[in-house]
Amino acid sequence: MNIRIGELARRTGCEVVTIRYYEKEGLLPRPARSGGNFRIYGDEHVEHLQFIRHCRSLDMTLGEIRLLLRLRDRPAQDCGEVNALLDAHIRQVEMRVEALLQLKQHLLALREKCSGARPIKACGILQGLTDCSCHLIGQVASPD
Amino acid sequence: MNIRIGELARRTGCEVVTIRYYEKEGLLPRPARSGGNFRIYGDEHVEHLQFIRHCRSLDMTLGEIRLLLRLRDRPAQDCGEVNALLDAHIRQVEMRVEALLQLKQHLLALREKCSGARPIKACGILQGLTDCSCHLIGQVASPD
DNA sequence: AGAATTCCTATAGCAGCTATAGAGTCAAGC
């Protein structure tokens, strides 16, 4: 099976530019080239790219995916590292959720300060944002 | 009160480079300059920057903050727009939380496929990532 | 043969900073 980049994109739901980007980043092995310098892919590339897309749909970083791919290339090694990576990723997601829930509480508290339909100079929300009393209490964890 | 950028940074917990960045982005008004071309700030800048930092700690984008600042400059106008902006922001946070909770479910399901301590070629997690059966079910909403 | 489509490389842009280079300013100590 010899397909070009457009067909690979169609089969994986991945944009053409993104495929080239993964190649540049070393996530996808360099394919053979046709006489006219077009990339020629095979089944193994489809599978490889699907793996990457699956990981991305789980919000893994390209660094994490790179590591998983490297591990996958050592079939005899123990898979503890894979488990550890996933555990760490799950913890990160949990932390992000907690940070966002805290954030939401702060936003709701701020929201209660104004019922709307006031002149801006009396708006409770803008006053709450200007007031810095709660400034350091609710620091948000760094986004993803 | 005439302070330089380092002192402003200290008082607001904001990095010097970030202050200059906000100025370049039009969020912070250009301050006066000293003879040696140093930025000279006053009380109003401290307050202004605290407002920005407070908004950022609530995860607002610089675009949202720019809009809020512009509204703040029209004290007589009705504050409905401020309320609307905050409501929209809260909804966004809620959606992000839900997306992350879904994501967590997918990750936990994947995690269950392996107990660790296997050779990598038998790792249930890597197999789950290679298998694309659940690929399009759990698409994650675009991050923040 | 000519037009439409696909492909190529290289570069810049998005958000919200952070880091670096190379130079200038200013106050204190010797």
Added chain:
DNA sequence: GCTTGACTCTATAGCTGCTATAGGAATTCT
């Protein structure tokens, strides 16, 4: 008066994970 050090200046590049654009070459359709 001169050096040291802390601070400041501008300009530029880097981070993540793409996306968009320009300008060209290859292929495919009619």
